[in-house]
Each structure stands twice: as structure tokens, then as C-alpha cells.
Amino acid sequence: MPTDKDQPAAPLAGKHPAPPCTLVIFGAGGDLTKRLLMPALYNLASDGLLDDKMQIIGVNHGQRETSEWRDELSESLRKFAADRASTFHTSQLNEKAWDWVSQRLQYFAGEFESDETFSQLAQLIATMKTSNVVFYLAVTARFFKPIVEHLGRAGLLKEEGGNFRRIVIEKPFGTDLASARDLNAHILGYASESQVYRIDHFLGKDTVQSILAVRFANALFEPMWRREYIDHVQITAAETIGVEGRGRFYEQTGAFRDMVPNHLFQLLGMIAMEPPNSFDAETVRDKKAEVFDAIQPLGARDVVFGQYEKGAAGPGYREEPDVAPESRTETYAAARVYVENWRWAGVPFYLRTGKRLAARRTEVSVQLKAVPFRLFRDTPVDALTPNVLTLRIDPAHGTTFDFNVKVPGPVMQVGAVQSSFNYGDFFDERANVGYETLLYDCMLGDETLFQRADSIETAWAAVDPVLHPQGAPIDVHGYAAGSEGPAEADALLAADGRAWRSLIDKSNKKQEDKA
CATH class of the missing domain: 3.40.50.720 (NAD(P)-binding Rossmann-like Domain)
Known part of the structure; x- marks a missing residue:
């Protein structure tokens, strides 16, 4: 039997050791x-x-x-x-x-x-x-x-x-709605819901948890966090790596199943949820469940699939080990999601994830609606830069806000500027692999950051029409390894008069260089 040792350190301020287990x-x-x-x-x-x-x-x-x-x-x-x-x-x-x-x-x-x-x-x-x-x-x-x-x-x-x-x-907790329901029913035949902790490591990141603090601890943001002021939201999880020897797993899963109904939906839930009355676990999870329940089921016209081909960043997906030579598995997925409730009706949430892209980036960008241009029609301005609040999750940790100011000089000329905050400039970042908070909360019995059975099933229900299309399978479009994804994903937003934020814009590059 292992021998007792004194604790290697005193608990963090405001924290206490988890119960013995x-x-x-x-x-x-x-x-x-x-x-x-x-x-x-x-x-x-x-x-x-x-x-x-x-x-x-x-x-x-x-x-x-x-x-x-x-x-x-x-x-x-x-x-x-x-x-x-x-x-x-x-x-x-x-x-x-x-x-x-x-x-x-x-x-x-x-x-x-x-x-x-x-x-x-x-x-x-x-x-x-x-x-x-x-x-x-x-x-x-x-x-x-x-x-x-x-x-x-x-x-x-x-x-x-x-x-x-x-x-x-x-994860993966099921591969579609039917399998998730079956797995939930089986598990809940032997354990109560309160005993089951369905983990999503994205929620262990401090920068993800900070979304709730940004929204609900600042009077500046919550009043405009609604359809009257927000034009659209972009949620990105981009990777520069390929499948890294996991070809056999990826062939059975694909980017859409692997990322959209879990990781990206979790970020969407935190961005779109109504203010909870407290941070009690069930109260927070109830509010997220309401979001998932309000998601309009996705159809073929709402998604774009892509697969990386040989490019500047390396070989194509079909050249990876354990990948079929004629594979149609997607390594990139983009989706247009609508949350049909009073706060978000008509506001599109654009989600994208992919491998072998131009930059590593996990972030949420909230773009506000444009102001009337009439006041500036006689000034040398072709277009005003949209106000965008970007919450940077990985690898850079912080926020940026894009807005407009007057350019110095005698002429009324408007120029785009950016205000930024980096966690490392204000806080000592603690050692973290993303599981510390989740393990600690599980030992405490705090289920706030874990998924409930109903939310799992509702998320799968929203994407099930994509996984099991009634007509022809969804096309998979090629994109060069090291690019920003397939052109068809750009067209998805262009049809709405919008465009993806660049993965390699200067502000992102500066943030990444500091990370």
C-alpha cells in the first residue's frame, strides 16, 4: 500500500483540497x-x-x-x-x-x-x-x-x-442521435444522472470558462448581446496538424462528428445562453440545454465539407497512413447555425474546424451590426470597419476589439484600430493541460462543466440530418494543405454577404507570436 506523504504545497488561495477519494x-x-x-x-x-x-x-x-x-x-x-x-x-x-x-x-x-x-x-x-x-x-x-x-x-x-x-x-459520446440515446439509456440503467460526468476537455480551458465572466461580469457587453446589435458570430477551431497517425480513427469519424456537435456546440452554448440566476451546476446546464433545444436542425445547404490535399504544408489526407486511397472523409467542416429564440432569431452562427489549415486558432468572434453610413458619406471612407469582439481561446489567450477612430489630421478620415488584452500581461498563468479543473470539479461533485444526457441528445438531434442525409451524400471539396479551407466555405458566407475572418491576419499573428 502506498505510504502517506505530506502535501507538496499549500492549497491555492480560496481553494481547498478535494474530498478524499x-x-x-x-x-x-x-x-x-x-x-x-x-x-x-x-x-x-x-x-x-x-x-x-x-x-x-x-x-x-x-x-x-x-x-x-x-x-x-x-x-x-x-x-x-x-x-x-x-x-x-x-x-x-x-x-x-x-x-x-x-x-x-x-x-x-x-x-x-x-x-x-x-x-x-x-x-x-x-x-x-x-x-x-x-x-x-x-x-x-x-x-x-x-x-x-x-x-x-x-x-x-x-x-x-x-x-x-x-x-x-x-467523448465520443455516441456517433449520432440513435447511438447517443442508446448509450445514455444503457448507462442510466446502472447509474443515476448525478453520477455520470460526460467530459469535454474544451470546457477545462480557463479561456473557455472566461466566456461566462466576460458576458455576465461586465455591464458593457450584456446589453448588446442580442439580435438587435449583433450581426453574426464566428466560432473557429483550426489546426495546422494533420491526422497525426490517427487515420483509422479519423476514417470512422471525420471532422464534423469529431468537433461540431460537442466542442463547437459547447462554445456556442456559452456564447448564446441566457443569463443564469446563479452558477449552480443545474442552473447553468439548464440554460445551455435551452440553447441546444432552440438550434434549427442543420441541412445540406448549411454545411460545407472539405478534405486537405497536397499543398505547401504537406501531403494530402489520402496519403496518410491507414487512410483509404479514395476516402471521402472530411477533414474540414463549416456550418451555418441558427438559434431560434427571442434573443438570437435571424443571427447566424458560423462554425468552422479543420486540419492542415493556415494557422492554429481557436476563437469566437462576435461581429456587431454596422452603424448607418450616412454621416460619413462625404468623407474619404469606402467602408467602416465592423466592430468585432474576439475571444481568443488557443494558442493566444485574451480578447481583442476592433473599432473605428478619426485619423489624425485636418480631414475627417476614419481609421480602423484594435484594442487587445492578453492574459499573460495581467495574470500569472498556471500550469494546465486542460483536465485539472475538470478532475477537481468531479471530485467536488460540481457538474457545471460536464454534459447532461438531454444536452448530448439535443446536440446530436440538431446535426442528425447532416449525418444521415435523405438525398445524395454531402460533397467533400478539396483544399490545399496550409490554406484557409475550401472555396465553398467562403461561398457559404458570401451568399449571406459576409466573410470569414482571416486565420492569418496581422492581429492574430501578433497574438500567436506572444503565446
């Missing part, structure tokens, strides 16, 4: 555990936010000693600390913090679909210092059902004596 990770040998969960636990330990009684059980196929698993994780973490200082904000591991975590690791060999695995796991959990347990399913989606079923049948999900039992489930 045992974290059981299914898929202990996987990439998610090594690259995200363990770094997140290490960062939480460094901040003093884990209880001294915490234990971590790693469940995986294949026999190995706990010491071997610890050594593998230690080597991986040290490499990340050296290679990714931005993740840990130091190139050297805090040995005291990692030792605190590593001494609480215990490896458990077992098959995910074996009754014996779960009966033995129950016996092991009974020896832990706390009856609170979080089961983290860091496994492929095909194991979600059998693991939850076996946990339920083994009595491991029973909550007795004030203790909690919780399940964390990664």
Missing part, C-alpha cells in the same frame, strides 16, 4: 492517461488540491508490476516537463509533487469485460482509505457500455453512508 482509471496504459490525466494530477498535487488519503488505481490489460507502471509514467512526465514547459511552466519536474502522486499509484491487471476483474477490483477498493470512488473511462468508446454494466453488476456504483461513486466518460 480513490481514482480508478480504466485504460491506465493509454495515451490519455500518460499525456493528460497524470500531468493534470501532478499539477493538482503541486497546487495542494488533492487530499492526502487519495489513491489511484490503474486498470489495464496485461500483467505488470506497479513499480513498472510508475517508472513509465515518471519517464513520460519528465519528458513532457522538458519538452512542454508551457504545460508545466518549468522545464524540471517538481519531484516532491510527483513523488506524492507516484506513491499513491497502484496497477491492477484485468480485462474490461470480465466479471472476475470487477469482483477483484471491488475487493481492492474495499481496502482503500475512503469509500469515495471516481471511475475514469480513459478507453475507446466500445468499452463504455461493458465497463459501466460490470461496475453496476458488481455493486461498485452503490452510494451508501454519504459516500459518492462517479463515472467520467470521454
Whole structure:
């Protein structure tokens, strides 16, 4: 049994350690555990936010000693600390913090679909210092059902004596509406909704959570956050990388399924939701659910699919390993979404995501309606720059606002300027891989940043007509690797008299250079 160690640090100001619990990770040998969960636990330990009684059980196929698993994780973490200082904000591991975590690791060999695995796991959990347990399913989606079923049948999900039992489930949560409903029904046959934490790592980013603060903590924004003042909203998640050896997965998924009904819809929900009465988890999730319920189902005319071809940034998608030579899988997706409620009626939300694009960029741009031009008709101005508030999520963290001022001189000439805010200029950015807040909140029982069954299903319902079109399959258009996407995506906005914000404009480039 791992020995107790003093906490490596005092808790952050205003925070307290999470309740004692045992974290059981299914898929202990996987990439998610090594690259995200363990770094997140290490960062939480460094901040003093884990209880001294915490234990971590790693469940995986294949026999190995706990010491071997610890050594593998230690080597991986040290490499990340050296290679990714931005993740840990130091190139050297805090040995005291990692030792605190590593001494609480215990490896458990077992098959995910074996009754014996779960009966033995129950016996092991009974020896832990706390009856609170979080089961983290860091496994492929095909194991979600059998693991939850076996946990339920083994009595491991029973909550007795004030203790909690919780399940964390990664995406993809279903592949369409029917499969999401089926998965929800199966899981809720063994656990209550309050025990299920459907995780979306986008919501773990501080810059995503800050959307609510920007909207509701500033009197400047909320009065104009409506159809009377906003022309349209653009939500972008662009990547410069390709499928990175994940061709087999991507062939079954595609950019639309992988990003739109989850990550991008989550950003849309936070931008479009009504003000909640409090930050209580159910209150916030109710407001987001209302947004998803109001989304007008998408049709073929509302989406554009693309696939990267050989270009300045590298080979084409069909040249990637494990990709079919004649593949029609989309690596780019753009969508026009309408939220049919009183606040947003008639305001289009344009969503785009893709791989092998011109720049890495995750951001939300809110463009206000144009002012009447009449006042400036006799001045040397062809057009006024639209007012745009851009919330930069990744890799740059901050906001910019585009507006107009008078150019110095004797003539009334208007020029475009930009005001910007960067998180790093005001705050000490903490080590973060995006899972720290989510793990901490799960241990606390705060479900605000996790998805509810009804929201999952409503989001899939909005895109189901695209996934299962009644007519011919949606065309997939080529775009050069390293470009801004297919021309057809530009035409989608041009038909509405609008245009995408450039991925490589000067303001974005300056932000990225600072990040």
C-alpha cells in the first residue's frame, strides 16, 4: 500500500483540497492517461488540491508490476516537463509533487469485460482509505457500455453512508442521435444522472470558462448581446496538424462528428445562453440545454465539407497512413447555425474546424451590426470597419476589439484600430493541460462543466440530418494543405454577404507570436 506523504504545497488561495477519494482509471496504459490525466494530477498535487488519503488505481490489460507502471509514467512526465514547459511552466519536474502522486499509484491487471476483474477490483477498493470512488473511462468508446454494466453488476456504483461513486466518460459520446440515446439509456440503467460526468476537455480551458465572466461580469457587453446589435458570430477551431497517425480513427469519424456537435456546440452554448440566476451546476446546464433545444436542425445547404490535399504544408489526407486511397472523409467542416429564440432569431452562427489549415486558432468572434453610413458619406471612407469582439481561446489567450477612430489630421478620415488584452500581461498563468479543473470539479461533485444526457441528445438531434442525409451524400471539396479551407466555405458566407475572418491576419499573428 502506498505510504502517506505530506502535501507538496499549500492549497491555492480560496481553494481547498478535494474530498478524499480513490481514482480508478480504466485504460491506465493509454495515451490519455500518460499525456493528460497524470500531468493534470501532478499539477493538482503541486497546487495542494488533492487530499492526502487519495489513491489511484490503474486498470489495464496485461500483467505488470506497479513499480513498472510508475517508472513509465515518471519517464513520460519528465519528458513532457522538458519538452512542454508551457504545460508545466518549468522545464524540471517538481519531484516532491510527483513523488506524492507516484506513491499513491497502484496497477491492477484485468480485462474490461470480465466479471472476475470487477469482483477483484471491488475487493481492492474495499481496502482503500475512503469509500469515495471516481471511475475514469480513459478507453475507446466500445468499452463504455461493458465497463459501466460490470461496475453496476458488481455493486461498485452503490452510494451508501454519504459516500459518492462517479463515472467520467470521454467523448465520443455516441456517433449520432440513435447511438447517443442508446448509450445514455444503457448507462442510466446502472447509474443515476448525478453520477455520470460526460467530459469535454474544451470546457477545462480557463479561456473557455472566461466566456461566462466576460458576458455576465461586465455591464458593457450584456446589453448588446442580442439580435438587435449583433450581426453574426464566428466560432473557429483550426489546426495546422494533420491526422497525426490517427487515420483509422479519423476514417470512422471525420471532422464534423469529431468537433461540431460537442466542442463547437459547447462554445456556442456559452456564447448564446441566457443569463443564469446563479452558477449552480443545474442552473447553468439548464440554460445551455435551452440553447441546444432552440438550434434549427442543420441541412445540406448549411454545411460545407472539405478534405486537405497536397499543398505547401504537406501531403494530402489520402496519403496518410491507414487512410483509404479514395476516402471521402472530411477533414474540414463549416456550418451555418441558427438559434431560434427571442434573443438570437435571424443571427447566424458560423462554425468552422479543420486540419492542415493556415494557422492554429481557436476563437469566437462576435461581429456587431454596422452603424448607418450616412454621416460619413462625404468623407474619404469606402467602408467602416465592423466592430468585432474576439475571444481568443488557443494558442493566444485574451480578447481583442476592433473599432473605428478619426485619423489624425485636418480631414475627417476614419481609421480602423484594435484594442487587445492578453492574459499573460495581467495574470500569472498556471500550469494546465486542460483536465485539472475538470478532475477537481468531479471530485467536488460540481457538474457545471460536464454534459447532461438531454444536452448530448439535443446536440446530436440538431446535426442528425447532416449525418444521415435523405438525398445524395454531402460533397467533400478539396483544399490545399496550409490554406484557409475550401472555396465553398467562403461561398457559404458570401451568399449571406459576409466573410470569414482571416486565420492569418496581422492581429492574430501578433497574438500567436506572444503565446
